[in-house]
Amino acid sequence: MEDLELRRKAVAELGRELRSLMETVARTETPTEDLQELAGEVQRLEARFTGRRRERSEIPGVDVFPFGLRMYSPATGHGSAFAPPLEIEETEDGLVGRCALGVAHEGPPGYAHGGMSAMLLDELMGWACAAKGLPAMTIALDVRYQRPVPVEMPLLLRARVTGIEGRKITVSGSVVPEDDPQTILVAAEGRFVAPDLDRARSLFPGAKGYQN
Numbered sequence: 001m002e003d004l005e006l007r008r009k010a011v012a013e014l015g016r017e018l019r020s021l022m023e024t025v026a027r028t029e030t031p032t033e034d035l036q037e038l039a040g041e042v043q044r045l046e047a048r049f050t051g052r053r054r055e056r057s058e059i060p061g062v063d064v065f066p067f068g069l070r071m072y073s074p075a076t077g078h079g080s081a082f083a084p085p086l087e088i089e090e091t092e093d094g095l096v097g098r099c100a101l102g103v104a105h106e107g108p109p110g111y112a113h114g115g116m117s118a119m120l121l122d123e124l125m126g127w128a129c130a131a132k133g134l135p136a137m138t139i140a141l142d143v144r145y146q147r148p149v150p151v152e153m154p155l156l157l158r159a160r161v162t163g164i165e166g167r168k169i170t171v172s173g174s175v176v177p178e179d180d181p182q183t184i185l186v187a188a189e190g191r192f193v194a195p196d197l198d199r200a201r202s203l204f205p206g207a208k209g210y211q212n
């Protein structure tokens with residue numbers, strides 16, 4: 001079997017380069033004829049991905065589902081060009097994520113798109129459920145944007161499970177500047193439900209752990 005760690009490293013390396021390319025594209029004022037030529041080059045590059053393409057619900061071989069890694073997650077995936085990516089650490093008071101957003105994640109000029117903050121919190125809050133042994137899906141997310149989130153600013157994101165009632169979980173979350181953690185930029189409250197086994201089997205046919 002191929003070395004999984006080696007493959008994860010390669011996936012992350014490709015993700016880093018694609019992320020950097022996305023940021024360059026979002027910032028470039030390069031002449032129009034260069035853009036046209038570059039689009040052709042990117043198309044030729046894409047044609048070089050000749051290996052097998054995963055089925056829609058197939059879990060990537062580099063992942064650990066549902067408790068571990070999602071390498072192409074648009075929030076935490078080191079293989080995703082779109083992800084900042086969010087780095088997660090477990091603490092006594094829940095999960096803490098670290099990242100900085102780029103111009104590619106902009107909403108208002110110089111500030112993060114609100115959907116990015118919502119997505120990052122949603123994912124971190126989801127992982128907070130998984131950290132309690134209840135991998136769960138979001139059923140409601142209330143996001144309060146208290147201050148704009150500057151791009152290129154190191155951020156801390158927090159997620160803490162505040163209640164568990166059977167399969168229903170409530171989680172709170174926030175985004176703060178790393179160097180000024182008292183200032184809440186975004187606050188969120190979420191409700192999650194851990195699907196029961198039958199539901200999980202039908203929702204995730206590609207997850208081998210649930211099938212047999």
Ligand SMILES: CCCCCCCC/C=C\CCCCCCCC(=O)SCCNC(=O)CCNC(=O)[C@H](O)C(C)(C)COP(=O)(O)OP(=O)(O)OC[C@H]1O[C@@H](n2cnc3c(N)ncnc32)[C@H](O)[C@@H]1OP(=O)(O)O
Pocket residue numbers: 066067070122123124125126127130135136137138139166167168193194195196197199200
């Ligand atoms: C065992 C393994 C499970 C694996 C799951 C792994 C996933 C996580 C993987 C990796 C972690 C990484 C973290 C990622 C985080 C990202 C988060 C997202 O982006 S999630 C995508 C967006 N969310 C959706 O698409 C959900 C759509 N909703 C549904 O599909 C269903 O609502 C579902 C499966 C969540 C629940 O359905 P039911 O059939 O299992 O549950 P019922 O028995 O109907 O309800 C249980 C209780 O929850 C309430 N409930 C269920 N759904 C509700 C809803 N939509 N609104 C309000 N209440 C709801 C019900 O009223 C019920 O409450 P009463 O026990 O009667 O008090």
